[in-house]
Amino acid sequence: MWMEQKLCQLNRVEQIQDPQGFTRLGYSEAEYKSHQQFIRTAEELGLHTYQDKVGNQWAIWEVHPDAKAVALGSHLDTVYNGGGYDGVAGVLCALAAIKVLQDKQFRPQKNIAVVCFIAEESARFGISTIGSKAISGELAIEELEDVSDMEGITVKQAVEQMGINWEDLTKATLPVPKLEQFLEVHIEQGRKLQDSQAKIGIVTGIARPVRLQVTAYGVANHTGTTPMHQRNDALVALAPLIPYVSRETAAMNKQEDPHLVATVSTVTVKPNSMTIIPSEVQFGIDIRSVNDAAKQQLVTNIKQYCLELAEEHHVTVDVKTLVNNQSVQLDDTIQSKLTHVSKQLGFKTESMVSGAGHDVMNMATRWPAGLIFIPCRDGISHQPNEYTETSNLVIGTKVLAAYLQTEAIQ
Amino acid sequence: MWMEQKLCQLNRVEQIQDPQGFTRLGYSEAEYKSHQQFIRTAEELGLHTYQDKVGNQWAIWEVHPDAKAVALGSHLDTVYNGGGYDGVAGVLCALAAIKVLQDKQFRPQKNIAVVCFIAEESARFGISTIGSKAISGELAIEELEDVSDMEGITVKQAVEQMGINWEDLTKATLPVPKLEQFLEVHIEQGRKLQDSQAKIGIVTGIARPVRLQVTAYGVANHTGTTPMHQRNDALVALAPLIPYVSRETAAMNKQEDPHLVATVSTVTVKPNSMTIIPSEVQFGIDIRSVNDAAKQQLVTNIKQYCLELAEEHHVTVDVKTLVNNQSVQLDDTIQSKLTHVSKQLGFKTESMVSGAGHDVMNMATRWPAGLIFIPCRDGISHQPNEYTETSNLVIGTKVLAAYLQTEAIQ
The missing domain is CATH 3.40.630.10 (Zn peptidases)
Known part of the structure; x- marks a missing residue:
């Protein structure tokens, strides 16, 4: 044929x-x-x-x-x-x-x-x-x-x-x-x-993407010798953002119908060594909707949540917009x-x-x-x-x- | 001198x-x-x-x-x-x-x-x-x-x-x-x-380490075309383990004094691509205490929590012991x-x-x-x-x- x-x-x-x-x-x-x-x-x-x-x-x-x-x-x-x-x-x-x-x-x-x-x-x-x-x-x-x-x-x-x-x-x-x-x-x-x-x-x-790069900066230290209360673990600080993005996006879809999807799709941990507390963690987040306002609302919410995480865990969190397509x-x-x-x-x-x-x-x-x-x-x-x-x-x-x-x- | x-x-x-x-x-x-x-x-x-x-x-x-x-x-x-x-x-x-x-x-x-x-x-x-x-x-x-x-x-x-x-x-x-x-x-x-x-x-x-390798297996899919409720995102599934390990270890130190420390120190995400939902996520966890019973208790708790995460998120989670030193x-x-x-x-x-x-x-x-x-x-x-x-x-x-x-x- x-x-x-x-x-x-x-x-x-x-x-x-x-x-x-x-x-x-x-x-x-x-x-x-x-x-x-x-x-x-x-x-x-x-x-x-x-x-x-x-x-x-x-x-x-x-x-x-x-x-x-x-x-x-x-x-x-x-x-x-x-x-x-x-x-x-x-x-x-x-x-x-x-x-x-x-x-x-x-x-x-x-x-x-x-x-x-x-x-x-x-x-x-x-x-x-x-x-x-x-x-x-x-x-x-x-x-x-x-x-x-x-x-x-x-x-x-x-x-x-x-x-x-x-x-x-x-x-x-x-x-x-x-x-x-x-x-x-x-x-x-x-x-x-x-x-x-x-x-x-x-x-x-x-739906064209907004893409964020979120980076948390903590302090590297020996996993065996640093007590839990003396750590600035960048991964522990930023990890809650992963379920947050998933949960928040699902909730926004329930309230209205912006066909919003968002994914923490990439993760880089430094130094990524078994015996060292993570000092730097970077997430790549891909956000899409035909509704540009919904995308921006989610970005605003993510930035606010990152501020809260930074304060709670005594780390620095930086949010950079890589792509912002209408x-x-x-x-x-x-x-x-x-x-x-x-x-x-x-x-x-x-x-x-x-x-x-x-x-x-x-x-x-x-x-x-x-x-x-x-x-x-x-x-x-x-x-x-x-x-x-x-x-x-x-x-x-x-x-x-x-x-x-x-x-x-x- | x-x-x-x-x-x-x-x-x-x-x-x-x-x-x-x-x-x-x-x-x-x-x-x-x-x-x-x-x-x-x-x-x-x-x-x-x-x-x-x-x-x-x-x-x-x-x-x-x-x-x-x-x-x-x-x-x-x-x-x-x-x-x-x-x-x-x-x-x-x-x-x-x-x-x-x-x-x-x-x-x-x-x-x-x-x-x-x-x-x-x-x-x-x-x-x-x-x-x-x-x-x-x-x-x-x-x-x-x-x-x-x-x-x-x-x-x-x-x-x-x-x-x-x-x-x-x-x-x-x-x-x-x-x-x-x-x-x-x-x-x-x-x-x-x-x-x-x-x-x-x-x-x-x-304190000699117990080291775990925890792997979650989800399904890769396009970040833009897969609705939130149709995902098997391995990263969303496993991410809560990071704060869990930190919180649980701190709590065990408060109850008694096993000098227990535990760290999710390595993370590997596959395919780690901006436009693809994570299909496989692997954490390396380093657990140390001079109290071997405390280490084993934490391992047991982690395994139980992984079962819960697997069930909640419809993914497979595998926990492997890499090192188990007395x-x-x-x-x-x-x-x-x-x-x-x-x-x-x-x-x-x-x-x-x-x-x-x-x-x-x-x-x-x-x-x-x-x-x-x-x-x-x-x-x-x-x-x-x-x-x-x-x-x-x-x-x-x-x-x-x-x-x-x-x-x-x-």
Whole structure:
């Protein structure tokens, strides 16, 4: 079947399930090779292809260079040992929708573009959605400077190894200048669709993160010789923040419904030696909601609680904001239309927010934009066992095709 | 002054305070060179020297090869960036006591031996007191096999680089076969002497550790897409154990007086990534008391609390005992005699337990043994700013000399 064959080709494997998963980092040879597979399929469909200056790979079903345009797409890069659907599903459904329309002899009156945004995942450089940021005019070159991956390769070196000109990175432009709207299909990476047995998630907004770095400074001392009452243990001081964040976030969700999630996801203890009392402890906290006010309220509460912990335990606690992103609302009209065509096709829809970031959040800053989710098994993503049935990819494709039939005609 | 000069020579520096401290790891060239300095000073005092098969360096004021003997000593190795007194103070006071007795024309009737035990610190290989374990018959060669340092050098390689025969390591024997007792002087590494303004700590016992490794297993998931009520966050589950250990230990000390200390000193979180809910969390817990029953009671309480946390948070919690050492009681008669001579010299004594391990704990398994503490500034040890005044070294020396005058005569 075409869909399964292309899924494997874009992932460059014979079979889609692999215990090691896939590692196609942004600006890597592996990502480049998947882009080449994309080009091959696009050419099979008679599309013409184009690489913009940041490295996004485009395929265009062109009516006329000056025609209005609709763009679809997602990305082909992955995290370390990720799955074969995060990103790929969106590119594949877009190509498949064009194939469906071509098979139906549909004659679009607008250009239809499919894009593979480069370097969507933050896995390699700690910076996400580089390609869609660039095309939306959201990329600050300064934030890429002095950034390197685990092997010490800088973004600049990686970019140049792919034959892309570093100086031109922010000068990426659309191959379809009269773009009217952008649409992304993505696996949900959550369990709401599975739990509600809906087939299509209509995304209303994208919860972007606030990230805090909380550091407590105590005094290192010998674990054997320092009596309990003479300690300034940074870990004992800061540990209550972990259940606090979990409890407080759950409570805020009960009072209203801000779809707030917060996680103490990283911990560093110094010196982390069996015989020495912890002198420095650092937590990384990831806070997300489409409701920016709820995020800020939680930050305020965390800061207040840290003050209390510092006073109670005679340590210094420092709270630093690493990331403070405004959340993104998606286009209402597009949501209505997507709901409409989905229902017409007989697919149960569910309105929802996205807890994860996607390329569409950048596109939405400049163009009307929409995001639909298809189910993924048990909500598991960024893991080798990430999976969705081919039938779900077909459903995504059908919705896109039906949507294009109404949008690409006038 | 002889004392300060020898302190610098044993540390092989011009001045004892160094912002970087000293790094003389066990079985290293640096430790070897300090042993050579020890030999030089011993020879100046007319002592004859001997290296046993594990690498301990001895100096003997010999009356007759078959005479009864008293041994004194400590070690010359240090942790990474340690101070100039931990270990060195005990070796120095022992040599100085011999000098004092020689200057007084004292004629011992027993052999008096001074020993520098090799590799006392666990800093390099994670295994402590290798030299004193070997001479006490407590060294199991199996526990040294397959152990290597941060640079991948195995104990065997390090030992052989020092010209020591690996096969003979456990065959170390005393150069003074009729040993009657062993005495160690050490800096306190705590603040009790400073706080009570006593000059000599008479140690009653050595609190040896129980060490636990507690691991919680949850489920990794995306921090942005997983609602609070659908999480199995291993960190949220296990975090309450940190304040519990601190609180419970303090409470047990209030009820009775087991001199119990316990520390969650190491934390490992997996995957420790900002966007992924912690799936595995591991704590290292160090528990010490001279009261073995108190240690076991705390272990029991911790295990019970872990069961409660596992049930409450729907995670698996595994508690593994890494180390379970019986604490060591030191010889009562020696304690009385040391208290007596100290008071006769006009030094205020304080009876106390040692929260840290020392070579004497191994010697005490075979011979009557004693340990005296001298003050160290603010209790700081294992740090470059570890410090004690020369006057405290002189006090330790005077007590040793006075003790030998009564013990080495009949």
